[in-house]
Amino acid sequence: MNIEEEYQFRRTIGRWRFTAVVFILISAVLSIFLVAMAIFTHGIPRTVPMDMCGDADDFDVTEADEPGVFDDLTSKELSSVQKYIYSVPELNLSQPSGTRQARSVVHSVELHVPNKGDVLQYLDGNAAKPEREALVLVFRGDKSPPVVEEYIVGALPIPSYVELRDSPNRPNPIPFSKRPMDGNEYMDIFEYVFLKLGPKLKKIVEESYEAEIPSPRCLEKCLSFYPVPIGSGAVGADERKTWVILTHSAEYKSLHPLGLSFLINLSNPPEYIVELVDYAGQRFLSIDEFISKYNSGEIIKHKKPFPKITRDLFSTLHRRGEPVPELPKRPPKFYEPDGKRYRIVRRHVEYMQWKFDFRMSARSGPQVYDVRFQDERIAYEISLQEISVFYSGNGGYRFSDFIDSANGLGHNSHALVPGVDCPDTSTFVDGFFMMGSMESQKRLPRMFCVFEENTGFPLHRHQSYYAYEGQFYHGLVDSALVLRAVMVISNYDYIVDFVFHQNGAVHIRAAATGYIFSSFYTSKEKYGFRLEDYISGNIHHHMVNFKIDLDIHGPKNRYETLDIHAVEVPNDVSATNATFWQTMVERNLKESEMEAAFKYDFQSPKYHVIHNGGVKTRHGEISGYRLHLQGMSYQPLPENLGNEASASWSRYQLAATKFKDWERESSSCYGMFDSMDPVVNFTSFLADNESIVDEDLVLWASVGIHHIPHTEDLPITPTVGGHLGIYLLPFSYFQECPSMASRDSVRLELKERFTISSGVRVDGYNNASTCLPKSTDLHKEFGDNAEEMFS
Numbered sequence: 001m002n003i004e005e006e007y008q009f010r011r012t013i014g015r016w017r018f019t020a021v022v023f024i025l026i027s028a029v030l031s032i033f034l035v036a037m038a039i040f041t042h043g044i045p046r047t048v049p050m051d052m053c054g055d056a057d058d059f060d061v062t063e064a065d066e067p068g069v070f071d072d073l074t075s076k077e078l079s080s081v082q083k084y085i086y087s088v089p090e091l092n093l094s095q096p097s098g099t100r101q102a103r104s105v106v107h108s109v110e111l112h113v114p115n116k117g118d119v120l121q122y123l124d125g126n127a128a129k130p131e132r133e134a135l136v137l138v139f140r141g142d143k144s145p146p147v148v149e150e151y152i153v154g155a156l157p158i159p160s161y162v163e164l165r166d167s168p169n170r171p172n173p174i175p176f177s178k179r180p181m182d183g184n185e186y187m188d189i190f191e192y193v194f195l196k197l198g199p200k201l202k203k204i205v206e207e208s209y210e211a212e213i214p215s216p217r218c219l220e221k222c223l224s225f226y227p228v229p230i231g232s233g234a235v236g237a238d239e240r241k242t243w244v245i246l247t248h249s250a251e252y253k254s255l256h257p258l259g260l261s262f263l264i265n266l267s268n269p270p271e272y273i274v275e276l277v278d279y280a281g282q283r284f285l286s287i288d289e290f291i292s293k294y295n296s297g298e299i300i301k302h303k304k305p306f307p308k309i310t311r312d313l314f315s316t317l318h319r320r321g322e323p324v325p326e327l328p329k330r331p332p333k334f335y336e337p338d339g340k341r342y343r344i345v346r347r348h349v350e351y352m353q354w355k356f357d358f359r360m361s362a363r364s365g366p367q368v369y370d371v372r373f374q375d376e377r378i379a380y381e382i383s384l385q386e387i388s389v390f391y392s393g394n395g396g397y398r399f400s401d402f403i404d405s406a407n408g409l410g411h412n413s414h415a416l417v418p419g420v421d422c423p424d425t426s427t428f429v430d431g432f433f434m435m436g437s438m439e440s441q442k443r444l445p446r447m448f449c450v451f452e453e454n455t456g457f458p459l460h461r462h463q464s465y466y467a468y469e470g471q472f473y474h475g476l477v478d479s480a481l482v483l484r485a486v487m488v489i490s491n492y493d494y495i496v497d498f499v500f501h502q503n504g505a506v507h508i509r510a511a512a513t514g515y516i517f518s519s520f521y522t523s524k525e526k527y528g529f530r531l532e533d534y535i536s537g538n539i540h541h542h543m544v545n546f547k548i549d550l551d552i553h554g555p556k557n558r559y560e561t562l563d564i565h566a567v568e569v570p571n572d573v574s575a576t577n578a579t580f581w582q583t584m585v586e587r588n589l590k591e592s593e594m595e596a597a598f599k600y601d602f603q604s605p606k607y608h609v610i611h612n613g614g615v616k617t618r619h620g621e622i623s624g625y626r627l628h629l630q631g632m633s634y635q636p637l638p639e640n641l642g643n644e645a646s647a648s649w650s651r652y653q654l655a656a657t658k659f660k661d662w663e664r665e666s667s668s669c670y671g672m673f674d675s676m677d678p679v680v681n682f683t684s685f686l687a688d689n690e691s692i693v694d695e696d697l698v699l700w701a702s703v704g705i706h707h708i709p710h711t712e713d714l715p716i717t718p719t720v721g722g723h724l725g726i727y728l729l730p731f732s733y734f735q736e737c738p739s740m741a742s743r744d745s746v747r748l749e750l751k752e753r754f755t756i757s758s759g760v761r762v763d764g765y766n767n768a769s770t771c772l773p774k775s776t777d778l779h780k781e782f783g784d785n786a787e788e789m790f791s
Contacts, residue, residue: 058343061429069119070357070369071347073111073134075432077156078441081109081134082434084159085151091162092142100184101269102146107137107182108408108669109434109441110362112152113369115661116380116696120555123370131155135165137669139179147173148670167662170679177240177267178670178679180406181229185269190214192272193225193244193262197287204294209258210306211248221306223258224249226490226517229406230399231643233675240266240673241275243396250307252515254491255315255535255715258304259520261396262287278395281522304520304534314532315515315715334423334453339771341452342481344427349450351481353738354500358483360447362433363669365409366485366496373504374738378625378728381549382508384409385700386667387487387494388647389517390637391540392527397519400540401643403671404489411435413485414444422449422484449484459503459739473748476502476739491515494544495719502739506728510544511719516709528709537709541633543650544724545666548699549659552624552733553612555696559590559656560622562607594689596656600632608654609731613694617732626731629653631724633704643675649682650702657685659696666700701726 063074073081085106086093092104113119114130121127133154140147150165150172165172198205198213205211205223212218228243235241243263248256263276277284280302284290293299311318342351347358356371367383387409391400411433418424426449434441454477461475483498493514499507518535519525528538550557563586571580588606590596598608611624635650649655649666657663668680682700703724712718730738739745745764752758 058340058345059427060345061427062346063432064346067132068347068357069114069122069130069132070359070367071111072359072431073109073132073156075441075443077132077134078109078432078434080157081136081153081159082106082440085136085153085162088162091138091151092140093138099270100188101139102141103139103184104142105139105182105184106434107139107148107180108362108411109134109136110410111135111359112154113664116549116659117661120380132157134159136162139176139182140173141176146176148176148179149173169662169684170668174670174679175238177232177238178674180408180669180672181227185266186227188270189227189242189244189264189266189272190225192264192270193246194223197262197274200287200291204260204291208260208302209248209304214249220309222249223247224253226254226257228396228400229672231401231646231671231673231675232677233640233645234399234401234642236676238676242266243399245396248304248306250309250313251316252491252715254515254517255532256307257518257520257535259302259522259534263396280520281394281524317715333419334425334451336425336452337771340425340427342450344429344450347429349481349483351452351500352502352742353504354481356500358448358498360410360413360431360485362408362410362435363405364665364667365405365413365487366448366483366498368483368498371506376553377551378504378506379548379550380555381547382498382506382728383547384496384510385545385547385665386543386647386649386671387489388543388545388650388667388671389492389540390543390643390647391517391538393519393536393538394522394524394527395519397517397538399643400517401646401675402489403646403667403669404487404494405667405669406672407489408435408669409487409489409494410447410485411444412489413487414447416446416449416484416486421486423451423453426451447485450482451484452479452481453499454479459501460737467754471750471753474745476742476745478502479744480507488514491517492717502742502744503737504730504734504739507725508546508548508728509723509725510703511723512542512705512707513717513719513722515716516540516707516713518709531709531711531714537713539706539708541635541704541706543633543635543647543702543704545647545649545700545702546726547666548627548701548726548728550610550625550697550699550728552610553615555659556612556614556694557610557624557697558613558693559596559697559699560609560611561588561590562586562609563588564605564607589693590656591691591693592689593655593657593686593692596654596692597652597686598654599651600629600634600653607731610697610699611731618735621732623732625733626727626729627654627699627701628727628729629701629703629725630727631703631705633706635704645678645681646671646675648678649700650704651683652700653702655682655686655700656692656697657700658690658692659698663698 067074085091112133112135118130122129131154133152136151136153138149140149151162152165153159153162194214202213211221211223214222224247226245226247230241232238243261245261246258247253250256259280261278262274265273265275274287277290282299307313312320349356353374357369359367361367365384369381371379387404389402416422428446429448431444431447432441457478459476459478463473464470480499480501485496487494491514492512495511497509516537519538521530521534521536525536528536531537564583565586566581567584568579568581571578608627609624611622615623617623632653637644663685665680666682670679705722747763748760750758751761
């Protein structure tokens, strides 16, 4: 029996096994139902499916007729914006003629969040609700010279004006060379490489790679490609260039590079120019030189056969290997014994003592606003700003410095799978976007999930064994609410969570999984390790930046570090009058933005505390929130060389700036190409070095991890060991830990003190369960609805 016959045989057996399992499960469910009905008839509370528990009024994730101030644009609003901007003659959007990139094209439409001052006057005062507006990016390829223009369109729901976005710290219009890649340009590159150059390369592709140039006739052994945009800082000029790295079209292409790549100048579309060719580490100045020397035998030829596409191919995610035979059981599942303990109405969430709103930026990803605990605002905004990955390598791989908002972080977040990406108990929230070259808006199903998790770890506990201590036990499991989004940027998947704990703490966490971007192995590849016959896994640096706008006891805050030093003190117990060393805390108020730009030094440990100088504890101490950075990484690249300036925020693990409405984002979607002169240069936020004492402060926190791939990253990188996090922890903000009010706590004590034989009194949250666990049937969920996952 060959591999394919064995595969078909296993599939047939699998179908029979699945049918048997389904029959057993149906029988079990019917048995549970009959038992439940029997119990109900005897007067005991009836057990019902989980999705029938709770109050339906607590869950409404449909679009609002009157959207909240932070709500994303609704489908009706997007339609209204689209209709209006296509009617504006100056935008020329209705023009159908010309080449793809010579047209006026809408790149993205999303909510333009109102200015903070206007929002606070509405939320906290009696001011009118700020007008809803859209931020629209238009590629003006029809202009001479072509540019990118950013517009504000309003007021919704029926727009009547369109005006250029005015911001003192960024240009508008923006040079066309800095625009993010879109579908039009991608198709132009595809046609240039495979339709124009393809016939010239046909012989080489067949001999070296056992493959065909992509065409409607190519169904199996086809080629694909991976573009590596090159920032202008690396090019040294305001030119638009990319390496095009050819791959086999196999699962997954980033693990199947061919060793053939082209440096293409994209500055004059569609008249592209190949400036360099790399063939297995050999460099040529043109396509014609490469082909001529290949045909004349003047170069060292190599072969990389097309991989055999089977379930056992190293790069596929088909299950393989032998599972533990004695454990044919399913993993643990989340369970909500009394239904959900949180409430969602549109984009507003309430959980325990927490309240917040959430949205998704098409370009920069998930954001939460107006975060309150016990009705006190802790943060005005916590938002993902950027995800960057800088690679090393030889040839074109060394320029793989990706600024992922260029791909649209929010637009690439959807299709979360219940029971895997999020627990079965999750509430899923859809979204609508106009992004890229879409002719109309697009629904993104399951863009967010919201769920309460039991971390399986105590939030706090103590057990007292001895009579003189009281002999008692107290414990509280750490149950918390999670808002999750997963951004899929080509080969990598990024999981971002906002976690709200019962003690008033917020945990912002991120982790990367997915496929590594491998390079074709040659003896010159010294930036990583050889992982397979033809690939090397080179070192790369994942960097993530968040904006944290805290308003602790109001918007006027201070940033202090509590510096930890070793001090020498007298040793009163020493017979030789020696000294003794211990640590002490020294308060260090940061008075200016440059003073607050923090680069971590292990020799100087410290706490980072934000507080209101006018609000103290009853003992006169500071009362605020502490930032704890878990996953700081050092950016070793020299400043302002190469592409480093596009991620200048990564120079600092933490920075504090005075709030300005125009300093909304630390990065931009233009970052892939703009490193010589960034559209948004984070260092400009610090350049005026303003006072930050008793001001509205914004914190910019960066976390990251250096990833040196190894064989266990094949076929896919696990999240274990790669979690990054930022904690916002109360620091003398409450008189005591607010979780002491939680009904989840458990206390055990003797019924009679000092008398073990008296037994134990239990004080805990032990109501009988009234809801059955929910289990998602993925066959029913997606079997006949592929659009939910892959559209």
